[in-house]
Amino acid sequence: QVQLQESGPGLVKSSETLSLTCTVSGGSFSGYFWSWIRQPPGKGLEWIGYIYYSGSTNYNPSLKSRVTISVDTSKNQFSLKLSSVTAADTAVYYCARVPRYSSSWYIDYWGQGTLVTVSS
Amino acid sequence: SSELTQDPAVSVALGQTVRITCQGDSLRSNYASWYQQKPGQAPVLVMYGKNNRPSGIPDRFSGSSSGNTASLTITGAQAEDEADYYCDSRDSFGTGTKVTVL
Numbered sequence: 001q002v003q004l005q006e007s008g009p010g011l012v013k014s015s016e017t018l019s020l021t022c023t024v025s026g027g028s029f030s031g032y033f034w035s036w037i038r039q040p041p042g043k044g045l046e047w048i049g050y051i052y053y054s055g056s057t058n059y060n061p062s063l064k065s066r067v068t069i070s071v072d073t074s075k076n077q078f079s080l081k082l083s084s085v086t087a088a089d090t091a092v093y094y095c096a097r098v099p100r101y102s103s104s105w106y107i108d109y110w111g112q113g114t115l116v117t118v119s120s
Numbered sequence: 121s122s123e124l125t126q127d128p129a130v131s132v133a134l135g136q137t138v139r140i141t142c143q144g145d146s147l148r149s150n151y152a153s154w155y156q157q158k159p160g161q162a163p164v165l166v167m168y169g170k171n172n173r174p175s176g177i178p179d180r181f182s183g184s185s186s187g188n189t190a191s192l193t194i195t196g197a198q199a200e201d202e203a204d205y206y207c208d209s210r211d212s213f214g215t216g217t218k219v220t221v222l
Contacts, residue, residue: 037213045155045206045213052139053171058211083147094162105210108164 002027004095004111014120016084018082022095025076029053033098034078035107036069038091050098051078085118124207124214131220132197142190142207142214152190152207163206167192197221211217
């Protein structure tokens, strides 16, 4: 059974960098896009970006200047860094998996999500 | 990423049929995937591709697409189907639809 688990600080100060890691267990790391998605309290879902296991990335244009997603295949982990955070970045952050070789785009596994609050 | 628009809320009587729609230009060339999200939980995939249900998703859920519009239909809605539903098309989520089962 594939499992994804987010980890990282639940509280980040304004203007600092948010850092989260997702640990993947129970499945192959290759052949998938590893993704970060967030959801502000009471609002909808927003793609942050994704990384292929080889290291190629794709970021949401609205966040691109502040986002870095990286992968560590030796640990079956991928990470998110979001710089210069503000209160608007307060959200539940999810890591997720998208099959790379499917004819359709879909997320088949999600982490449970972790709430990150940006404080002033 | 492109914009995907959904109706904010729909309601359906228990056992009746409800259709949730998702509109956007990217849907002319990509199928949508659909996710169900209940309060305090991570989203769950309920439909993807032309009309594919993941294992464990009841067959009362079905999908279709025409032009720039994708649809998720629940035929014979149950109380447990009350949730928020989001469409997605290659890194762009829809605005979400809250489904209430009366």
